[in-house]
Amino acid sequence: MTEVSANRPEMGVAAPLKISARNVSVFYGAKQALKNVSLDVSSEQVTAFIGPSGCGKSTFLRCFNRMNDTIDTARVTGEIRLDGRDINSPDMDVVQLRARVGMVFQKPNPFPKSIYENIAYGPRIHGLARGKVELDEIVENALRRAGLWDEAKDRLGESGTALSGGQQQRLCIARAIAVDPEVILMDEPCSALDPIATAKIEELIDDLRGRYAIVIVTHNMQQAARVSQKTAFFHLGSMVEYGDTSMIFTNPVQRRTKDYITGRYG
Amino acid sequence: MREPNAHTVKSFDDDIALLRSIISRMGGLCEAQIVGAVDALVTRNMDAAARVVAEDARIDALEAEAEALAVKIIALRAPLANDLREIVAALKIAGVLERIGDYAKNIAKRASVVAQAPPIGPVIIVPEMARVVVSMIRDVLDAFVDRDVDLARAVCERDRGVDDFYNSLFRSLLTFMMENPHYITPSTHLLFVAKNLERIGDHATSVGEMVHFAVTGEHLTDRPKSDDTSTYLNKSSDDAGFSDEP
Numbered sequence: 001m002t003e004v005s006a007n008r009p010e011m012g013v014a015a016p017l018k019i020s021a022r023n024v025s026v027f028y029g030a031k032q033a034l035k036n037v038s039l040d041v042s043s044e045q046v047t048a049f050i051g052p053s054g055c056g057k058s059t060f061l062r063c064f065n066r067m068n069d070t071i072d073t074a075r076v077t078g079e080i081r082l083d084g085r086d087i088n089s090p091d092m093d094v095v096q097l098r099a100r101v102g103m104v105f106q107k108p109n110p111f112p113k114s115i116y117e118n119i120a121y122g123p124r125i126h127g128l129a130r131g132k133v134e135l136d137e138i139v140e141n142a143l144r145r146a147g148l149w150d151e152a153k154d155r156l157g158e159s160g161t162a163l164s165g166g167q168q169q170r171l172c173i174a175r176a177i178a179v180d181p182e183v184i185l186m187d188e189p190c191s192a193l194d195p196i197a198t199a200k201i202e203e204l205i206d207d208l209r210g211r212y213a214i215v216i217v218t219h220n221m222q223q224a225a226r227v228s229q230k231t232a233f234f235h236l237g238s239m240v241e242y243g244d245t246s247m248i249f250t251n252p253v254q255r256r257t258k259d260y261i262t263g264r265y266g
Numbered sequence: 267m268r269e270p271n272a273h274t275v276k277s278f279d280d281d282i283a284l285l286r287s288i289i290s291r292m293g294g295l296c297e298a299q300i301v302g303a304v305d306a307l308v309t310r311n312m313d314a315a316a317r318v319v320a321e322d323a324r325i326d327a328l329e330a331e332a333e334a335l336a337v338k339i340i341a342l343r344a345p346l347a348n349d350l351r352e353i354v355a356a357l358k359i360a361g362v363l364e365r366i367g368d369y370a371k372n373i374a375k376r377a378s379v380v381a382q383a384p385p386i387g388p389v390i391i392v393p394e395m396a397r398v399v400v401s402m403i404r405d406v407l408d409a410f411v412d413r414d415v416d417l418a419r420a421v422c423e424r425d426r427g428v429d430d431f432y433n434s435l436f437r438s439l440l441t442f443m444m445e446n447p448h449y450i451t452p453s454t455h456l457l458f459v460a461k462n463l464e465r466i467g468d469h470a471t472s473v474g475e476m477v478h479f480a481v482t483g484e485h486l487t488d489r490p491k492s493d494d495t496s497t498y499l500n501k502s503s504d505d506a507g508f509s510d511e512p
Contacts, residue, residue, distance in 0.1 A: 251483030
């Protein structure tokens with residue numbers, strides 16, 4: 001692991017520590033998809049994971065809220081701490097964990113329910129609202145923070161699936177925000193969206209930064225450069241380089257990082 | 267045969283190669299323009315001087331071409347890391363070479379004026395000085411095309427020699443003017459010629475620094491400036507030399 005020492009995770013984070021991953025490996029059956037990755041995520045910055053398909057970046061992201069638990073053959077080793085607490089320990093309630101660590105996926109996946117219900121569902125099952133007035137308030141706040149309120153306020157009763165793709169994705173972000181999470185994981189949140197909708201999501205990520213720790217997986221290098229402050233480059237299951245986004249994209253230390261971001265990766 | 271370090275998209279490599287070749291051609295023209303202008307000055311050839319003045323338009327046209335291509339690459343390819351640094355450097359170098367072309371043109375214009383005045387002695391230093399700056403331009407652009415950091419750094423260090431030439435010419439021309447007040451017009455033009463060459467040396471040096479950054483991603487640390495004529499004060503009419511204290 002000599003490559004990693006040039007840009008160590010410890011050096012990567014100056015702001016408050018939110019998630020700390022140590023020696024995390026993931027196996028799907030016999031195949032090792034992620035090899036011994038250590039990295040810190042700050043609560044006040046956007047962290048981007050980049051790398052070619054199959055490099056392990058989404059697999060690593062899914063470790064942060066134990067989404068790999070849902071895959072029978074998946075096995076995770078190593079340690080991930082959220083605010084210092086081991087998220088894989090037996091006394092960690094995985095439902096609570098996923099409320100604290102929300103997730104937004106590549107394809108917008110609103111519930112086949114009204115816009116209002118899409119947002120209200122989480123707060124209701126987690127008991128975050130006492131009564132209708134509070135619930136209305138949570139729904140409005142979440143939609144406002146996701147930049148969807150003005151477009152959706154007159155059609156809250158309509159189905160979430162009736163919205164455009166970009167609106168659906170912002171609805172999903174609003175749904176994640178509604179349960180007042182601490183971390184938001186985004187797995188290629190813009191890859192199914194047009195450029196304008198993408199710009200709105202990027203603007204939203206900028207707005208949300210500081211309030212939530214955000215980790216985003218993206219295939220769009222320019223997007224990673226625009227929205228994140230820290231970038232990690234993955235290749236063949238290993239983390240090759242992790243550091244300030246401005247350095248990764250202008251003057252990367254590792255040859256493999258440079259070849260990938262400049263379009264020379266074969 | 268594809269280079270081992272080629273881009274996945276081959277036309278990206280073609281664009282970068284074309285940009286490099288435009289910069290090289292600009293550099294070649296700048297060298298020829300400086301040599302032509304200084305030659306016209308020394309041989310007192312007004313036709314040759316006029317040709318140099320007219321040729322400058324070619325450098326300007328190449329600069330516009332380089333700029334358009336660099337902007338196109340940035341817009342279409344969104345270059346990153348070393349590619350980004352190289353393209354930004356090429357854009358800046360094109361601007362610097364255009365400026366160098368302007369200095370050569372200005373030397374040619376002054377050559378026409380000097381040719382109409384009586385010949386003066388100190389002009390013989392100018393071709394020597396021009397040789398140094400021309401070699402700096404040639405080497406610094408070789409360094410750009412070959413991504414040769416050592417050569418770029420060596421060029422920067424050579425600027426001191428150009429400054430020494432300038433200091434010495436400044437001093438001789440001052441003495442010369444004091445002794446021959448009716449030669450003040452051609453001497454002043456010659457002083458500007460020398461200043462133009464000194465500025466060209468500075469520009470070649472800044473190109474060297476750009477090449478260093480483009481290749482390594484790190485800035486070259488400051489080098490001392492040895493042109494000290496700006497601090498010169500003529501305290502008494504019989505002392506045209508420099509004081510020891512700057």
